[in-house]
Amino acid sequence: xxxxxxxxxxxLGHWFLRLNGCMTIANYVSHLDTGSNQxxxxxxxxxxxxxxxxLPKMLDDVFFSECKDxxxxxxxxxxxxxxxxxxxxxxxxTGTLSRALRSxxxxxxxxxxxxxxxxxxxxxxDSGQYRANFVAIGESRNExxxxxxPKSKQYEWKYVLAFIHNRFQTFIxxxxxNPQWDExxxxxxxxxxxxxxxxxxxxxxxVV
Numbered sequence: 001x002x003x004x005x006x007x008x009x010x011x012l013g014h015w016f017l018r019l020n021g022c023m024t025i026a027n028y029v030s031h032l033d034t035g036s037n038q039x040x041x042x043x044x045x046x047x048x049x050x051x052x053x054x055l056p057k058m059l060d061d062v063f064f065s066e067c068k069d070x071x072x073x074x075x076x077x078x079x080x081x082x083x084x085x086x087x088x089x090x091x092x093x094t095g096t097l098s099r100a101l102r103s104x105x106x107x108x109x110x111x112x113x114x115x116x117x118x119x120x121x122x123x124x125x126d127s128g129q130y131r132a133n134f135v136a137i138g139e140s141r142n143e144x145x146x147x148x149x150p151k152s153k154q155y156e157w158k159y160v161l162a163f164i165h166n167r168f169q170t171f172i173x174x175x176x177x178n179p180q181w182d183e184x185x186x187x188x189x190x191x192x193x194x195x196x197x198x199x200x201x202x203x204x205x206x207v208v
Contacts, residue, residue, distance in 0.1 A: 011184035013078035022046035044076040073132040083136035123152025
C-alpha cells in the first residue's frame with residue numbers, strides 16, 4: 001500500500017518486549033576468552049521482573065504476565081520469515097549458550113549450564129528463583145520448532161503489531177508524550193495514530 005512504512009525486525013521485536021515490561025539488550029554478543037571471533041549473538045536478551053506494574057488496566061501478554069513470582073529471562077531470536085532459533089543455541093554442546101547467559105551476568109557459571117541444557121531440551125528453564133524461555137518472533141509459526149521445544153514461545157508479526165496497536169490506541173493519553181522514544185517507537189506511534197483499524201495498521205507496516 002502507498003503509505004506502507006518499513007520497520008526492522010529487531011527493532012519491532014524490541015518494542016514488543018519493551019511494552020511487555022522487559023528490559024532488553026539488543027544484539028548481545030558473546031566472545032571467546034582468546035582471539036577476536038564472536039561466539040554467538042542473541043537478537044534480544046531481556047529480563048522482566050515479577051512486580052512489573054504500569055497502569056491498572058494496562059495488561060501485558062499472558063506469557064509475560066503469568067510469571068508472577070520470579071524474574072523472567074527472555075532469549076529471543078527475531079526473523080523476517082518463519083520463526084526459528086539460532087542453531088548455535090540448540091546444538092548438543094551447551095557451552096555457547098551458557099557462556100552468553102553467564103557473560104550477561106544473569107546466571108552463575110554452574111546455573112548457566114543447567115539453564116542452557118533445559119532450554120535446549122524443552123525451550124524453558126523453571127526454578128524457584130527464576131524462569132528462562134526461548135522466544136522466537138517471525139512472520140509465521142514454526143510447527144517443527146513447537147514440537148521439538150514445546151515450552152518455547154513463538155510470536156507472529158501480525159500478533160506483535162496487533163498488540164502494539166492496541167496498547168497505543170487504548171492508552172493514547174498516557175503514551176502520547178513520547179519525545180524520548182527511539183525512531184522506531186516514534187514511527188509505530190505515528191502509524192498507529194493514522195490507522196484506528198488494527199487491520200489497516202498491520203497492513204501499513206512492512207517488516208524487513
